[in-house]
Amino acid sequence: MPSWTIGFDADDTLWHNERYFRLTEDRFAELLSEHMEGTDLPARLLEAERRNLGIYGFGIKGFVLSMIETAIEATSGRVPASVIAEILAMGRDMLAHPIDLLPHAREAVEAAAQEGEVVLITKGDLLDQERKLAQSGLGEMFDAVEIVSDKTPATYLRIFARHGARHSMMIGNSLKSDVIPALAAGAWGVHVPHGTTWALEVAEPPQEHPRFREIRSLAELPSLLGQLGGHP
Known part of the structure; x- marks a missing residue:
């Protein structure tokens, strides 16, 4: 024994690990800035992550889904498909990032x-x-x-x-x-x-x-x- x-x-x-999430959150905020009003995006994203943990679990994929959900909510459904595509690309970048x-x-x-x-x-x-x-x-x-x-x-x-x-x-x-x-x-x-x-x-x-x-x-x-x- x-x-x-x-x-x-x-x-x-x-x-x-976490610093790559923070960098992606900054890129996410810049991406959404042209399509929404207000400055509560970080709080909206955090709340989406909180409520989605029991569904998606921890990790990058759940984070990406929470960003997409937040983008739809924060723009009242007006977020362009090109922005959704960019969010997905950011997630792929995170998944490929060197250790x-x-x-x-x-x-x-x-x-x-x-x-x-x-x-x-x-x-x-x-x-x-x-x-x-x-x-x-x-x-x-x-x-x-x-x-x-x-x-x-x-x-x-x-x-x-x-x-x-x-x-x-x-x-x-x-x-x-x-x-x-x-x-x-x-x-x-x-x-x-x-x-x-x-x-x-x-x-x-x-x-x-x-x-x-x-x-x-x-x-x-x-x-x-x-x-x-x-x-x-």
């Missing part, structure tokens, strides 16, 4: 592998997440890959129970998805803040929780693992 099962989030933990690893990503996964089994736990579109993992060059470093529809305490309980380690940990940039539900499942939760966070992933840090830790970057993970390895 391994001492640890250590889970890593993918997007904005091991490689950049840009965050600093110390490889070293962090290598350090975790010295402590036990290492599992990539990510949510989003299956094909896109598989593409990003393959392009990252990190795929062979993981003992398992779990691409899930959402991250809940039940998700983490199921994954960590499957690997059977005495102790478990989840490392990620999202307090809402990576840390808080992992803590609820009995694991350690390690927060690695990213400069850009999607509004729907924002949550208050559980500072008083005994299994909560925060590090400034993945460069600090080996030291933290050394501290916890013998005294979990």
Whole structure:
């Protein structure tokens, strides 16, 4: 039985992701500026994303569908087909964007592998997440890959129970998805803040929780693992 099962989030933990959504949102606003009045487009788009999560799930494809829905609503149905075509093209650009690893990503996964089994736990579109993992060059470093529809305490309980380690940990940039539900499942939760966070992933840090830790970057993970390895 391994001492640890250590889970890593993918997007904005091991490689950049959210900044491409923000850039696309800016392009979307420019594209719609000639066809609508008012400045509430970001709020409209966020609300569309919120209500569509249960239908489309997380990821670029759901984001594109929410942009199209928002474009139709914001223009009272007058949005030209050429604009819809441009939104679809922006989505294809996102799906083809090269992977840009965050600093110390490889070293962090290598350090975790010295402590036990290492599992990539990510949510989003299956094909896109598989593409990003393959392009990252990190795929062979993981003992398992779990691409899930959402991250809940039940998700983490199921994954960590499957690997059977005495102790478990989840490392990620999202307090809402990576840390808080992992803590609820009995694991350690390690927060690695990213400069850009999607509004729907924002949550208050559980500072008083005994299994909560925060590090400034993945460069600090080996030291933290050394501290916890013998005294979990």
